Amino acid sequence: xxxxxxxxxxxxxxxxxxREREAxxxxxxxxxxxxxxxxxxxxxERTGQKWRNGRRPTGSQRKALxxxxxxxxxxxxxxxxxxxDRIHIADRLREKAxxxxxxxxxxxxxxxxxxxxxxxxxxxxGAYRPYxxxxxxxxxxxxPKPGKIGQNSELRDFIQDHLGRxxxxxxxxxxLRNQFPQRPxxxxxxxxxxxxxxxxxxxxxRRELTKALRQGRAWRKxxxxxxxxQPRSATPMVMISERPAExxxxxxxxxxxxxxxxxxxxxxxxxxxVERATRYVMLLHLPNGRAAEQVRDALVTxxxxxxxxxxxxxxxxxxxxxxxxxxxxxxxxxxxxxxxxASPWQRGSxxxxxxxxxxxxxxxxxxxxxxxxxxxxxxxxxxxxxRKTLDWETPAERxxxxxxx
Numbered sequence: 340x341x342x343x344x345x346x347x348x349x350x351x352x353x354x355x356x357x358r359e360r361e362a363x364x365x366x367x368x369x370x371x372x373x374x375x376x377x378x379x380x381x382x383x384e385r386t387g388q389k390w391r392n393g394r395r396p397t398g399s400q401r402k403a404l405x406x407x408x409x410x411x412x413x414x415x416x417x418x419x420x421x422x423x424d425r426i427h428i429a430d431r432l433r434e435k436a437x438x439x440x441x442x443x444x445x446x447x448x449x450x451x452x453x454x455x456x457x458x459x460x461x462x463x464x465g466a467y468r469p470y471x472x473x474x475x476x477x478x479x480x481x482x483p484k485p486g487k488i489g490q491n492s493e494l495r496d497f498i499q500d501h502l503g504r505x506x507x508x509x510x511x512x513x514x515l516r517n518q519f520p521q522r523p524x525x526x527x528x529x530x531x532x533x534x535x536x537x538x539x540x541x542x543x544x545r546r547e548l549t550k551a552l553r554q555g556r557a558w559r560k561x562x563x564x565x566x567x568x569q570p571r572s573a574t575p576m577v578m579i580s581e582r583p584a585e586x587x588x589x590x591x592x593x594x595x596x597x598x599x600x601x602x603x604x605x606x607x608x609x610x611x612x613v614e615r616a617t618r619y620v621m622l623l624h625l626p627n628g629r630a631a632e633q634v635r636d637a638l639v640t641x642x643x644x645x646x647x648x649x650x651x652x653x654x655x656x657x658x659x660x661x662x663x664x665x666x667x668x669x670x671x672x673x674x675x676x677x678x679x680x681a682s683p684w685q686r687g688s689x690x691x692x693x694x695x696x697x698x699x700x701x702x703x704x705x706x707x708x709x710x711x712x713x714x715x716x717x718x719x720x721x722x723x724x725x726r727k728t729l730d731w732e733t734p735a736e737r738x739x740x741x742x743x744x
Contacts (some may be wrong), residue, residue, distance in 0.1 A: 355383065360390055367391065419476065420447075421454060425469035428452065432467050487527055488535045489543035494525050498532060499544060502551045505698050508532035510724060526708055533559075553694050575665070576677045579654060579685055586652060586676075592616040592741050593651035596689035597638070599629055599660055602706035609661075609706050609714065610637055611696060613689045614649070617737040618729065620692055620721045622714040626707055631662035639670050649741070652676060654686050672723055696723060 359380050368374040377387040409688045424445055428660045431441045438456070442449040459472035488495050494515075501511045508529035519525035535543035536552070537559050586594045599608045610623025623637040642650045654676045664675040678685040699717045700706055722735040729737055 353498055356386075363387060363390055373538055419480075420451070422469065422473045425455070425459075425472050428455065429467050429469040432456070487524075487531060491524060494527070495543065497525075497537075498527075499548060502532075502544075502548045505551055505720075506724065507553065509727060513725065513727065517731070551698070553698055564654045576657070577674065579676050582652065582654065582676045586615065586654070588589065589616045591651070593649045594654070596653070596654045596686040598656060598686065598689050598693060599625075599634070600693050600700060600706070602628075602700070603703050605662065607706035608698075609700060609709070610634060610641075611689060611693055612638075613692045613740070614655075614734075617734050617741065618688055618692070618726055619734040619738045620718045622696075622718050624709075624711045624714055629660050631660055634660040635663040635664050635667045635670075638667055642671055642673060646742070652717065654678065656683070656686065692721070 359382055362380050363376050363382070367373075371379070373391060374384055374385045377384045426445075427445060428441055431444070438452050439449045442452045445452070455472065456467050459469075459475065460467050488498060497515065498508075498511055501514065502508075506514070511532065512527055512529045515525050515527065532544070536549050585591045592614065595612050596615060597610065597612050599610055601608050606628070608625050608629035611622070612621040612627055613619070621641055623634070623641055625633055625637055627633055638653075650671070650673055652674050655664070656678045657680060661675065661677075667673070668675055683690050696717070699707065719735075722737060722738075723733050725731040725733055
């Protein structure tokens with residue numbers, strides 16, 4: 340402590356104990372008691388109590404004394420330069436200090452100091468003006484700001500073109516980084532794309548492109564808990580808890596997840612199959628309904644087109660359409676495992692794919708109108724999209740590697 344305790348503790352009359360009060364404050368912050376702090380500094384305990392608790396005015400000769408407050412710790416460096424930082428830069432520049440020295444003193448990057456000086460130097464004299472720099476920074480800070488997409492026509496056209504091809508914003512942003520690795524002006528994050536679509540008044544992307552998103556909403560809405568499914572019974576069932584461990588870690592290909600997407604009035608349906616390791620999609624044509632026998636026949640026909648080592652198991656929910664799973668297993672030698680009631684996350688790949696398919700087969704439409712050729716084209720388009728979970732490979736590429744191996 341830089342405070343030196345006075346050795347002569349005799350009364351010295353009314354004098355301002357400024358340094359003693361500062362030392363008392365530091366000792367209290369360090370956890371000393373009032374008695375110990377007063378003993379170290381050499382003041383009366385009642386004086387320390389008045390400093391700590393404050394004092395009300397008791398007459399015309401005595402002023403109020405505010406309670407002692409803990410001294411604020413030096414604030415950490417802000418994300419932005421503050422006015423005090425800019426004044427320090429101006430002072431050190433007049434002293435001919437190097438930029439790296441100034442940066443080290445402020446705890447900043449040298450490039451930050453360099454950009455700050457170039458941005459705010461006077462065009463005539465070349466002098467750095469800290470107060471004008473602070474005023475400009477304050478003027479730049481308010482929102483909203485012009486978006487990156489609206490200022491770059493090439494970037495905007497690229498995003499709109501791929502949104503029209505039903506790519507997700509995250510897939511588009513990754514494609515931008517892969518296609519333009521040395522052009523940071525062409526790099527955005529997917530939230531920037533969503534903001535350009537949903538935020539009113541920005542005018543960066545066409546509003547109708549929201550229909551190309553998976554959900555097709557014109558505005559955002561908060562997530563809410565979905566209504567739990569009613570449990571379905573199919574006897575006998577082998578539950579997902581009895582499924583081999585190799586299925587869960589997706590290390591071995593050939594394990595599939597299946598479900599139906601339902602059309603208007605619950606009459607029509609399309610079957611969906613997703614391979615867990617590659618996310619490869621296959622669609623089942625169900626023109627005559629979704630009864631158990633019809634779903635079974637479509638499944639048998641579809642899986643027989645695949646190599647045997649790529650069809651090891653099938654996981655389904657407890658829907659009535661799989662009531663004939665026993666005869667399916669007899670015909671194909673493929674075991675069927677059933678998820679727990681109201682547990683769609685146990686076949687998450689399939690649930691995700693069904694959401695993608697709703698871009699092509701909206702809810703409330705008659706799914707019988709789609710021919711097998713159209714289903715094959717939709718599946719091929721999904722299988723040619725890059726996937727983040729596959730390190731931006733496509734399901735078709737990943738499946739081709741497995742077949743080649």
